Amino acid sequence: MKRRQSPASQIRFCRFTEKLSPLHHFLQEQLHLPLEEANALLRHWQKPRSLKRGEFLTRKGQVEQHLYYILEGTVVIFYDIEENEQVVGFGYADTLICSFPSFIRNRPSDYYIQALGATELVGITHTDFYCLLEQHPRLESTWRQMVEEALLGRIEREIDLLTVSPRERIQRLLNRSQHIFQLIPHKYIASYLRMAPETLSRNMK
Amino acid sequence: MKRRQSPASQIRFCRFTEKLSPLHHFLQEQLHLPLEEANALLRHWQKPRSLKRGEFLTRKGQVEQHLYYILEGTVVIFYDIEENEQVVGFGYADTLICSFPSFIRNRPSDYYIQALGATELVGITHTDFYCLLEQHPRLESTWRQMVEEALLGRIEREIDLLTVSPRERIQRLLNRSQHIFQLIPHKYIASYLRMAPETLSRNMK
DNA sequence: TGTGAATCTTGATCGGGATCAAGGTTTATC
DNA sequence: GATAAACCTTGATCCCGATCAAGATTCACA
Numbered sequence: 001m002k003r004r005q006s007p008a009s010q011i012r013f014c015r016f017t018e019k020l021s022p023l024h025h026f027l028q029e030q031l032h033l034p035l036e037e038a039n040a041l042l043r044h045w046q047k048p049r050s051l052k053r054g055e056f057l058t059r060k061g062q063v064e065q066h067l068y069y070i071l072e073g074t075v076v077i078f079y080d081i082e083e084n085e086q087v088v089g090f091g092y093a094d095t096l097i098c099s100f101p102s103f104i105r106n107r108p109s110d111y112y113i114q115a116l117g118a119t120e121l122v123g124i125t126h127t128d129f130y131c132l133l134e135q136h137p138r139l140e141s142t143w144r145q146m147v148e149e150a151l152l153g154r155i156e157r158e159i160d161l162l163t164v165s166p167r168e169r170i171q172r173l174l175n176r177s178q179h180i181f182q183l184i185p186h187k188y189i190a191s192y193l194r195m196a197p198e199t200l201s202r203n204m205k
Numbered sequence: 206m207k208r209r210q211s212p213a214s215q216i217r218f219c220r221f222t223e224k225l226s227p228l229h230h231f232l233q234e235q236l237h238l239p240l241e242e243a244n245a246l247l248r249h250w251q252k253p254r255s256l257k258r259g260e261f262l263t264r265k266g267q268v269e270q271h272l273y274y275i276l277e278g279t280v281v282i283f284y285d286i287e288e289n290e291q292v293v294g295f296g297y298a299d300t301l302i303c304s305f306p307s308f309i310r311n312r313p314s315d316y317y318i319q320a321l322g323a324t325e326l327v328g329i330t331h332t333d334f335y336c337l338l339e340q341h342p343r344l345e346s347t348w349r350q351m352v353e354e355a356l357l358g359r360i361e362r363e364i365d366l367l368t369v370s371p372r373e374r375i376q377r378l379l380n381r382s383q384h385i386f387q388l389i390p391h392k393y394i395a396s397y398l399r400m401a402p403e404t405l406s407r408n409m410k
Numbered sequence: 411t412g413t414g415a416a417t418c419t420t421g422a423t424c425g426g427g428a429t430c431a432a433g434g435t436t437t438a439t440c
Numbered sequence: 441g442a443t444a445a446a447c448c449t450t451g452a453t454c455c456c457g458a459t460c461a462a463g464a465t466t467c468a469c470a
Contacts, residue, residue, distance in 0.1 A: 053438080079364070081364075081367075081368070086364075086367050088360075088363060088364075088367070100356070100357075100360070101357050101360055104353050104356075104357065105357070133346075137342050137345070140342070140345060140346060140349060141338075141345060143349065144345060144348065144349035144352060147349060147352045147353050147356055148309050148352050150356055151305070151309075151352055151355055151356045151359060152305075152306050152309065152310070154356060154359035154360065154363065155293075155305070155306055155359065157363065158293060158359065158362065158363065158366065159284070159286075159291075159293075161363065161366045161367065161399075162286075162291050162293075162366065162399055163286070164458095165426095166426090166427075185446085185447065185448090186447080186448070187446095187447070187448085194366075194367055195427075195428090196427070196428055196429075197447090197448075197449095198427090198428080198429085198448090198449080198450085199426095199427060199428080201448060201449055201450085202427095202449085202450085258468080322468095369428095370456095371456090371457075390416085390417065390418090391417080391418070392416095392417070392418085400457075400458090401457070401458055401459075402417085402418075402419095403418090403419080403420085403457085403458080403459085404456095404457060404458080406418060406419055406420085407419085407420085407457095
C-alpha cells in the first residue's frame, strides 16, 4: 500500500515483478503449478541478488537459507577433498539451484556454489518455502514430483560416473546436455566427469 | 467377509497380518506415519512373495508394478553394461526396495533385482500407492520426505564414487554400512564400489 | 555331513589415465 | 585496444588398478 504512494518505489516494485516474469513462467509451464499456488509462491520470492564472476553464492559451513532461481548467468557447485575441488554440478538460467542437502536438512553445507560469470538470481527462504508446502497440498505434491525427478537425475548421473571409459562418459554427457560444453569452461566439466582436463581435451575429437 | 466363514482362510488371514507386523512397525516408527495413514497403507499391501537364491524379483524391460518391503533376506540391484554387471545397490530386511526409476515413471526398468538368498517380501502396487498419495496428504508428505532422504543418499553415494582412491571408497562404505560386508558376497560390493574384486580383497586389511 | 560350486586370496603382468611441462590461444578487465 | 590472466592443447613419463591365472577356503544343497 504505502509503496504505491512513492513513484520511486513503484518503479522499483514494477522492475522487480517484471524481472520475476521468467520465474512465473517457469512455475506455471515447467512445474505445472496451478495459478493460485504459483502466485502464493511468487509473493515470497526475494529481490534479485547479483554476483560477479568468481563470487560465492554459498560456502562450505553455511546453512543454505534459500532456494534460488537463476535469472541469468551460470554457477558451479563443488566440494573440496584434500586440497582439490570436485565439481558435482552446474546451474544456469531458468533453473532452480541451491545446496540441496543443506537446504533440505537445514544443516551446514558441504558444497560451495560459485558464479562463473555475472549472475543474477532470486531466492525464497527455507522457512517460507516449507511453510508454504504445509499450507498448499498441490505445492507439496509438485515439490514431491520435483524431488522425484531430481532423484532420477542422480540415478542417471550414477550410471555416468560408473561408466569406465572416459570417452563414453563424455559421450553420455554430450548426448544429454550438449549445451553445457558451450556454456562452461572445460576444466570444470572434466572435474564433473571424473577425469583430468587433458583427458577431456584428448577425447573431444 | 466371506473368508471369515472358512477356518482355513482365517488362519491364512491371521498369518498374513501377523507377518505384516514388522511392516506396521516400520511405517509407524521409521516413517513416523500416523496410525490412520499406516492402516490405510497396510490394507493395500499384498500377500508375501518368496524368492529362492538367484531368482529375479524384477528384470530389465519389466515395468515395476510394486514397491516392496523386505521381510527377510537380501537382494542386489544391478544393470548390465556391455556384457558386464554393474551393481548399484542392495536391499535387506526391514527396508523398502524396487526399481525406483521404473516405479516412479511407470516405465520399463533398466535394472535387475535378484535375490542373494532365500527372501520374503510384500508389495503394494503402483496404482494403489499413488491413489493413496492423493487421498492422504500426510502420506504424500511422508513420501516426499522419503524421496528427499533418498535423494540425499544418492548425493552421498556420488561423493563415494568420486573418491579417487579405492582404499578410501572402501573406508567410506565401512563407516556408513559395515553390516553389508557381513551380509553380502564381496564380489558384489566390489562392483558397487567401482573396483575389481581383487582390489577390494587387497585393501581390506 | 559330504561334495561340487561359488567365493576369496595372492602373485605377475599390462595398459590407460594422471601428472608434469611448455607453448599457443582465448578471454577478462581496465 | 593493450595487457595479463585464464584456459586449452600436445607431448613424455609414470603409477596404480585391471586383468589373467592358480590355489585355498567357504558355502549351498542334497
